[in-house]
Amino acid sequence: DQGFKDEVLIHGALLDIDVEVVRRNPADQGKGFVPQPKRWIVEQVNGTLMLHRRLAREYDHRPDTSASRVYWASIANMTRRLTEPAPTWRDALELAT
Structure with missing residues (x-):
């Protein structure tokens, strides 16, 4: 959000981020609504990670356990993207034209 940009910059500087x-x-x-390129990618990644049941709620007490679940979900998403064929709707669009 553009309204809080100064506060975020100051807080990040205090934490050396x-x-x-x-x-x-x-x-x-x-x-009208025009999504920002980098923000759109971040929202897309967060949305696909939330499809994993264990990431939808915070069940773990240790942060390293939560981080490892995010890594596993990211690996699963990337593996699925690399190994599955193209979505079927792409073929349907080509046949319709």
């Missing part, structure tokens, strides 16, 4: 704020393109003003 580099924070990058993606700025809106002035040409997109007034065009």
